[in-house]
Amino acid sequence: MTELTPADMQQHMHQDDWVVVDVRQPWEFEEENLTDHNVPLHDIPGRLEELEGWKDKHVVLYCNTGQNSLMACQLLEEAGFPNVYHLEGGIEAWKDA
Secondary structure (H helix, E strand, C coil), rough: EEECCHHHHHHHCCCCCCCEECCCHHHHHHHHHCEEEEEHHHHCCCCHHHHHHCCCEEEEEEEECHHHHHHHHHHHHHHCCEECCCCCCCCCHHCCC
């Protein structure tokens, strides 16, 4: 897993081979988000087969402050995702940047 600052993520988030995923709850995602993808942390283990299409991409995970997205990064790495990134400080750091 690689840590990304908000500035780093800004450079990559609109590239075709990058996927930015919000791992917060759907109601949090609806209030504010950075992407079209919402896969809550607790849903990841049951949705790994569905997420397989992202294995050849750079997958950036974020939450509010970074704690849940760190756990999500670990789950994807354990499932064999080679390019997993973590938004350092989460959406709160993004708003502050």
